[in-house]
Each structure stands twice: as structure tokens, then as C-alpha cells.
Amino acid sequence: MTADPSESVFILPDPLVQWPWKRILNPHYLQAKAESSAWIRSFDGILPRVQRAMDLGKIELLAALTYPLENKDVLRTCCDLMLLYTCYDEYTDVAMPHEARQLATIVMDALRNPHKPRPADECVIGEISR
Numbered sequence: 001m002t003a004d005p006s007e008s009v010f011i012l013p014d015p016l017v018q019w020p021w022k023r024i025l026n027p028h029y030l031q032a033k034a035e036s037s038a039w040i041r042s043f044d045g046i047l048p049r050v051q052r053a054m055d056l057g058k059i060e061l062l063a064a065l066t067y068p069l070e071n072k073d074v075l076r077t078c079c080d081l082m083l084l085y086t087c088y089d090e091y092t093d094v095a096m097p098h099e100a101r102q103l104a105t106i107v108m109d110a111l112r113n114p115h116k117p118r119p120a121d122e123c124v125i126g127e128i129s130r
Helices: 029-041 048-057 059-066 072-093 097-112 125-129
Strands: none
Touching (some): 029 048, 029 072, 048 059, 048 072, 072 097, 072 125
């Protein structure tokens, strides 16, 4: 009897077993995480599934490991930016191509014009980007 190819099992190696570099966590992680999490939660209109993805993703921890030697303000900015990326990714993952292009236009407009108020009927990603 031949094995069904759809039942194949692949075991991926653990790349951290022999990781040669020391893990360094930014000492400002907990404070930056608290501030950044409060900031992203301050926006009305974030879809619950998007908020859940950001909560489960430990985005702030990724920032603290990526930028272990930066000061608190830089780390906070990195946390906020990574949360923006995650939020944008979650919205565009389920968007039709024309909707994804529209979201990209909104983000770019908000980044280029941070003092311009966002339209009330616009997706929350515009205000987060601003």
C-alpha cells in the first residue's frame, strides 16, 4: 500500500538550538509595551480580529529584541511602527486588490500629511498612520 502524499509530515528543525548569538532584550521593553499597547487601543474602530492578532503577536517583544540597545523613545517608536505594520497587514490580508490599494493610499497620505485631519468615514488605519 502506498502512502497518500497529502498525509506527508514535515518536521522543521529548531533554529534556536544552536543559535550562536546572545538574546538581548531592551531594558525599556515593559514600559514601551505598556505605552504602545495603550496607544493602539486608544483608536476606535479597530476590528476585533485585528486587535486579537496584535495581542497574540507579541509585536512589542519583537521590537524590543530587534532594537535591544535603543533608548526608550526609539523603542516606543519602533513598537508603534510595528503595530501599525501588523494592523495594516491584517486589514490588507482580507481586502480585495482595489481595497488594498486604497488602504495603501490612505496610509501614504497620512504619513505625508500628519497634520491633516482624517475623514470621519475613513478606515482607522489612516488615523493610526497619522
